[in-house]
Amino acid sequence: MCSMVLGGMGSFMAGGHRVRISGEPCEDISFSAGFSDYRYDPNGEYWIEQSYVQYFIPHQQRLALPVVLVHGGGLTGSCWETHPDCRMGWQESLIRRGVSTYVADSVERGRAGFAALPGTWSGRPLQRSAEESWSLFRIGKRADFAARRPFDGSQFPLEAFDDLVRQTVPRWLTNTEAQIAALVAVVRIVGPCYLVGHSQGGGHAMAVAEREPELVRATVALEPHGGPSRFERAAGRPMLHVQGDFIDRDDTWTRLARSAKESVKAWRDGGGVADTLDLPREGLMGNSHMLMMDRNSETVLDLVMQWLTRIDASHSNLEACS
Template identity: 50%
Template sequence: MITLRKTGSFFVGGRRVRVTGQTPYQVTLSSTETREYDPNGTYWIESAYVQYFLQAEPRYEVPLVLMHGGGLTGAMWEDTPDGRPGWLQLLLEAGMSVYVVDNVERGRAGFCALDGVWPDRPLSRSDEEAAQIYRFGCAGHRFPSEAMQGLSAQTVPRWPSTRELQQRALFDVVKRIGPCALLGFSQGGGLVFGAAAGARELVRACVALEPHGVPASFEGNLAGTPALMVFGDFVAEDEHWRALANHADASIAAWNAAGGRAERLDLPALGIRGNTHMMMMDTNSEEVFRVVLDWLGPRIAFDRERS
C-alpha cells in the first residue's frame, strides 16, 4: 500500500525575454473566436516542471529525482506501453519519495515558440529511428513490440541546442529539493552525472541507465559519492553502443579519480538477457528495477553506513 503525505508540482529555473518589433497577425482560435495576435511582449521561458510524491513514512533518507531521456518526458516512468506498472509505481511501493522532472522544452515544461530565441529546429524521432537506436531489432529482445504505439505516442520533439539549459535546470531542481539521489536515462543519465558533480554537497547517489553525454572529467573532490551506470544486452554487437559504453567507462574512471565511487553494471553479467535501451519498459522491467533498487537502497537508507 502507498500512503502519501503530499503530492504536487512546481516549476523551477528559466528566464524572462522581451519580444519587440514583430508584426501582429490574425489567428483563429475556435469556430467563434478570431482575433489579432500580437507576439510582442514579455515571456517567461526555459523552466523545468517537477511533479512530486512524498511518502507519509519514507523508508529512505532522501527522495529520488527521475530524469527522462531525449525526446521523452516524465511519463516514461509511469505505466509501460503495454500497461504494466512503471518504475514510478514500483518506487512508491518501495517507500521512496519521488520527484519526476519534465525538463526544459519537454512535456508540461512547455517549449519556446518565439522566433529566433532558440537557434535550431526541433527534431522528432520516427518509429524506425527508435527501433534502431533502442536495439529493438536484436533477436531475443524484451521490448513489447506489439505496444510500440504506446512509446511512439509519448515521444515528443526535442531541440538539440537546449542541453545546457537542461543541465542548468536540473541543477536548479536539485537546489530546490535539497539532499536527494538522482536516476537518469540516456541523455538524462548524462545530465544527472553533471548535476551530481555540480551539487555534490546535496546528491547522495547517482544512477544512470545507458547514459550519453556524461562529462569526461570532474573537478574537485566527490568525497566518495556512489554512482552506477547500467547497461542492457546487445551492446557489444552495436558500434554506436560500444562507443557509448567505452565513453561510460572513461567517465567512471574520471569520477573515481575525483574521489567518487562509481561502477558499471551489465545486466547480462547477472544472467539478465534481452534488455534494450528501454529497460524500464521491457517485459522484465520489474526485474531490472530490483537490481537498481538493490544497489541504490542501501546507499540512501536511514542510518546507513556508507560503503
C-alpha cells in the same frame, strides 16, 4: 493490485528565466470559431527554459532521501509511468516501495514547454521515427524493423512498440546547457536526493551531481551516452552506471557505451566511487535501452534499489553520527 497510501502529491516548475521580445509585428489571428479576430501581440515578457516536476510522497517512507527521475532524449517523464503494455512503471513501483519520487520533464519536453519565440533557440526540433526508436532503443536491427523482428531474447514488450513511439516527442539539439541548469534548479528545490537519469538524462544527472555535490547524494546513470569528461567535485561520491544487453550488436551503441565508460572513468579519476551494473553479466539477459519498460523492469529496479538502499543506509548512519 493493493492500495497505496500517499502522504502528499503535487507539481511545480523549476528554473528558467525571463526573455523580452520587442519590435515584432502584431497579427490578427483566430484561436477558434468562437474566438476569432484577435490581435496577437508577440512583444512582451516570457519565461523559457524551465523544468516541470511532479512528485509523490508515500505515507511510509523507506529511504531517507527522495529519488528524482530524469528521462532521456526525445522522451518526457511519462517514460517512468505506466508501461506501454499497461504494466506498472518505475514511478508507481518506487512509490509503492516507500520512496518519495520526483519525475522531471526537462526543458523543451512535455509539460516543461518549449520556446517558440523569434531568436531564442537555434536549429529546429527533430522528431524520432519508429525506425530510429527501434534501432536506437536497441529493440532490434534497423533492417529488421519492417518485419518487427527483435534481437533474440529481447525483453522489450514488442506488442507495445507503437505505444512507445506515441510517447516520443521532438527534441532540439542545442539545449543541453539549459536542461542541466533547470535540473540544478530542480534539485535545489527538492534538496538532498538521489538522482536517476536515463540516456541523455544520465549524462545530465552526472553533470548536475558535479554542480551540486551537496544535494546529489548518489547518481544512477541508466545507459547514459556520455557525460562530463572531467569531475572536480566527485570525491567520495557514489555513482551507479547501468547497462543492458545487445550493446555489441549495434555500431552506434558500441560507440555510446565507450563514451559512457569514459565518463565513468572520469568520475573515478575525480575520486568518485563508481559501480557498474552490467545486466547481462548479472545474469539479466535481453534488456533494451528502455530497460525501465522491459518485461523484467521490476528486476532491474530491484537491483538499482539494492544499491540505493545500501547508499541510503550508510548515508543515514552518517547523518546519525554527525
